[in-house]
Amino acid sequence: MNLYPEIVETRQGKAVGALYSTPGLTLKLTVGSGPIQGFHLFKDLLYVVSGNVLYSVSGAWAVTEIGAVGGGGPVSIIDNGSQMAVFNGAVGYLWNGTVLNSITLPFTGAAGSIFATQQDGFGLINQPGTSLWFQSDLLDLGTWNALNFGDASGDPDLLTRPVMIRREIWLIKQFETEIWYNAGTAGFSFARVDGLYIEHGINAPQSLVIDGEDLFWLSQSRSGQNVVVMSRGNEVVRISTHGVEAAINAYSATNDAVGFSYQQNGHEFYVLNFPSGDATWVYDKTVSQLAGVPMWQERGYFQNGQLTRARPNCQALFNGLNIVGDYSNGNLYAYDLGAYTDNGAAIKRLRAWRALKEPSYQPVRFSQLNIDMETGITVAPDANPQMVLRWSDDGAHTWSTERYASAGKVGQTAARVQFNRLGSTRRNSGLDRIFELSTTDPFRVAIINADLV
Numbered sequence: 001m002n003l004y005p006e007i008v009e010t011r012q013g014k015a016v017g018a019l020y021s022t023p024g025l026t027l028k029l030t031v032g033s034g035p036i037q038g039f040h041l042f043k044d045l046l047y048v049v050s051g052n053v054l055y056s057v058s059g060a061w062a063v064t065e066i067g068a069v070g071g072g073g074p075v076s077i078i079d080n081g082s083q084m085a086v087f088n089g090a091v092g093y094l095w096n097g098t099v100l101n102s103i104t105l106p107f108t109g110a111a112g113s114i115f116a117t118q119q120d121g122f123g124l125i126n127q128p129g130t131s132l133w134f135q136s137d138l139l140d141l142g143t144w145n146a147l148n149f150g151d152a153s154g155d156p157d158l159l160t161r162p163v164m165i166r167r168e169i170w171l172i173k174q175f176e177t178e179i180w181y182n183a184g185t186a187g188f189s190f191a192r193v194d195g196l197y198i199e200h201g202i203n204a205p206q207s208l209v210i211d212g213e214d215l216f217w218l219s220q221s222r223s224g225q226n227v228v229v230m231s232r233g234n235e236v237v238r239i240s241t242h243g244v245e246a247a248i249n250a251y252s253a254t255n256d257a258v259g260f261s262y263q264q265n266g267h268e269f270y271v272l273n274f275p276s277g278d279a280t281w282v283y284d285k286t287v288s289q290l291a292g293v294p295m296w297q298e299r300g301y302f303q304n305g306q307l308t309r310a311r312p313n314c315q316a317l318f319n320g321l322n323i324v325g326d327y328s329n330g331n332l333y334a335y336d337l338g339a340y341t342d343n344g345a346a347i348k349r350l351r352a353w354r355a356l357k358e359p360s361y362q363p364v365r366f367s368q369l370n371i372d373m374e375t376g377i378t379v380a381p382d383a384n385p386q387m388v389l390r391w392s393d394d395g396a397h398t399w400s401t402e403r404y405a406s407a408g409k410v411g412q413t414a415a416r417v418q419f420n421r422l423g424s425t426r427r428n429s430g431l432d433r434i435f436e437l438s439t440t441d442p443f444r445v446a447i448i449n450a451d452l453v
Contacts, residue, residue: 001297001298001299001300001307001348001349001350001351001438002021002022002297002298002299002300002347002348002349002350003019003020003021003022003297003349003350003351003445003447004019004020004022004267004269004282004284004287004297005017005018005019005020005284005287005295005297006018006019006020006267006287007287007290007291009290014372014448014449015372015448015449017287018446018447018448019351019445019446019447020444020445020446021337021340021347021349021444021445021446022297022299022347022349023264023322023335023336023337023339024336024337024338024339024340024341024342024343024347025311025312025324025333025334025335025336025339025341025342025343026333026334026336026339026343027331027332027333027343028061028321028323028332028333028334029057029061029063029331029332030329030330030331030332031048031050031055031057031063031330031332032048032050032051032053032055032065032330033050033051033329033330034050034051034325034326034327034328034329034330034331035050035051035313035325035326035327035328035329035330036048036049036050036313036314036325036326036327036330036331036332037049037050037051037073037074037075037088037313037314037325038074038075038076038077038314038325039077039314039315039316039318039323039325040077040078040079040084040086040316041316041317041318042079042084043097044059045057045058046316046318046323047066047077047084047086047095048325048332049069049075049077049086049088050325050330051330052068052069052070052071052072052088053065053066053067053068053069054066054067054068054069054086054093054095054100057318057332059319061319066095066100067093067100069086069088069091069093069100070088070091071087071088071089071090071091072088072089073088073089073113074088074089074113074115074205074206074258075087075088076113076114076115076116077116078116078117078118078123078141079118079141080118080121080123080139080140080141081139082096082097082139083095083096083139083140083141083142084096084141085103085116085123085141085142087113087114087115087116087125089113089114090110090111090112090113090114090128091103091105091114092105092114092125094141094142101142103141103142103144104144105125105144106127106134106144106145106146106148106149107127107132107134107146110127110128110129111128111129112128112129113128113205114126114127114128115160115161115162115163115205116162117162117163117164117169118141118164119164119167119169119182120182120189121138121139122135122136122137122138122182122189123135123136123141123144124136124162124164124169124190125144125162126159126160126161126162126171127149127159129158130158130159131151131152131153131156131157131158131159131173132149132150132151132152132159133149133150133152133159133162133171134146134148134149135148135149135150135188135189135190136148147187147188148187148188149188150180150188150190152171152173152178152180154176154178154192154197155173155175155176157173157174157175157176157201158173158174159171159172159173160172160173160174160201160202160205161202161205161208163208163210163215165210165213165215165231166213167181167182168180168181168193169181169182169190170215170231172201172202172208172217173201173202174201174202174220175199175201175220175221175222176197176198176199176200176201176221177197177198177200177201177236178192178193178196178197178198179192179193179196179197179198179234180192180193181193196234198234198236199221199222200219200220200221200229200236201219201220201221202217202218202219202220203218203219203220203225203226203254203255203257204217204218204254204255204256204257204258204259205255206256206257206258206259207257207258207259207272208259209259209260209261209270210261211261211268211270211285212268214230214231214232214285215230215231216228216229216230216239216259216261216270216272216283217229217259218248218254218257218259218272219236225254226245226248226249226254227240227245228240228244228245228248228272228283230270230285239283239288239294240294240296241294241296243296244281244294244296247277247279247281248274248277248281250277251274251276251277251279252276252277253276253277254274254276254277256274256275256276257272257273257274257275258272258273258275258313258314258327259271259272259273260312260313260314260315260324261315262315262317262322262324262335263322264322264335264337265337266286267284267285267286267287268284268285268286269282269283269284269285270282270283270285271299271310271312271315273309273310273312273313273327274309275309275327277309278308278309279298279300279309280298280299280300280309280310281296281297281298281299282296282297282298282299283295283296284296284297300348301342301345302342302345302346302347302348302440303345307348309327311324311326311327311328311331311333311342311343312324312325312326312327312333312335313325313326313327315335321334321335322334322335323335331343340378340442340443340444341442346440346441346442347440347442348438348439348440349438349439349440349445350436350437350438351436351437351438351447352396352434352435352436352437353434353435353450354432354433354434355391355433355434355435355452356433359431359432360425360431361431362431363424363425363426363427363431364424364425364431364433365423365424366422366423366424366433366452367420367421367422367453368418368419368420368421368422368452368453369389369418369419369422369435369450369451369452369453370416370417370418370450370451370453371387371405371417371418371419371437371447371449371450372417372447372448372449372450372451373387373407373417373445373446373447373448374413374444374445374446374448375407375408375412375413375414375415375417376408376409376410376411376412376413376414376415377413377443377444378443378444379407379408379409379410379443380410380442380443381410382409383409383410383441383442383443384406384409385406385407385408385439385441385442385443386404386405386406386407386439386441387404387405387406387407387417387437387438387439388402388403388404388437388438388439389402389403389404389405389419389435389436389437390402390403390435390436391422391433391434391435391436392430392432392433392434392436393425393426393429393430393431393432393433393434394429394430394432395430395432395434396434399436400423403419403422405417405418405419407439407441407443435450437450
């Protein structure tokens with residue numbers, strides 16, 4: 001929780017890898033009353049939908065209110081280089097840099113949400129509640145001819161979201177996905193790619209994220225749902241694990257999941273928020289490729305002694321920073337690896353692991369646990385950050401009292417983080433020892449190893 005793994009790529013380090021602090025949140029400015037529903041970069045400005053109002057943010061962090069874009073969400077934004085279209089729920093607005101106007105849509109009575117993409121100067125949108133999708137006039141996101149449409153009717157389910165990747169249009173439906181391309185035909189320009197049909201649809205439309213040449217989303221098919229997948233070329237593969245899927249399936253709802261991606265320190269992360277589950281799961285694409293297995297982590301906001309969903313709701317690279325928007329107010333933050341709080345709030349970082357590689361059916365005594373970690377760095381003067389240890393002998397159902405050990409005062413770079421006299425397992429109270437190490441103190445955490453003596 002709030003730690004990410006980094007593998008030693010040469011395989012010749014002190015250990016196979018280490019666990020590092022995830023970025024904290026540094027407040028850059030507040031835009032409107034929130035929540036932050038979407039970002040879009042257009043003509044060197046960051047456009048922000050806060051609540052149901054569109055704003056622009058300059059490189060000097062000056063905020064300009066543009067106007068209302070009411071619709072109830074979710075928000076989808078595209079541009080063609082000279083115009084920007086904002087779709088909020090089932091309504092659309094056109095911004096040309098000077099005037100904000102409503103878009104006359106090529107359909108009426110839509111019940112649901114419009115999602116937009118673009119290719120070759122055409123805007124492309126779905127008609128909610130149908131299998132139809134429409135094309136704007138060339139280089140004109142404000143004009144939509146009702147006759148210029150396609151029908152994703154390979155199977156009789158509804159089109160949920162179109163997206164452009166690698167110059168292909170993926171039409172992701174409830175249970176399947178069709179792939180189309182720009183055939184250059186008169187009227188409606190696009191045609192279906194014959195022979196390519198993917199048996200994965202989408203459960204949560206806002207979970208869909210483009211990351212480089214890959215797509216990520218929370219999928220569903222006619223046989224089930226709540227598997228996280230990614231595209232590899234024109235193939236779709238499962239990247240969630242049984243543990244992640246069990247957690248997701250326990251949430252009261254999953255179709256409201258919201259995703260975004262970002263890259264930092266060479267890691268590419270897919271962040272998946274579950275508002276109904278009050279939880280955030282993160283897939284590390286880079287480390288997963290190095291490890292050869294899916295590598296997931298949890299992130300959370302620590303308040304009132306509890307971990308809740310992480311604050312970021314969307315992301316944009318702006319002014320050389322990973323800017324994220326808060327899901328409950330108008331705050332814009334920088335994802336900052338040099339910040340050790342979430343805008344002043346403590347961050348709880350936690351790692352739990354099974355004490356023994358192999359199960360023991362006899363009692364085992366634990367005399368000493370040494371934590372090999374960075375100490376005495378990024379520590380405030382006069383601070384004495386603490387690592388907290390507790391353990392469970394019955395598979396994480398009940399826990400011991402907490403033990404504390406110093407993580408080193410400033411300059412104590414050779415300090416030992418050590419816990420002694422950790423008792424033993426017993427037949428009548430459990431033989432399955434699990435350790436849990438955590439801290440809420442503001443310093444950079446870098447955990448390399450844990451050794452039992």
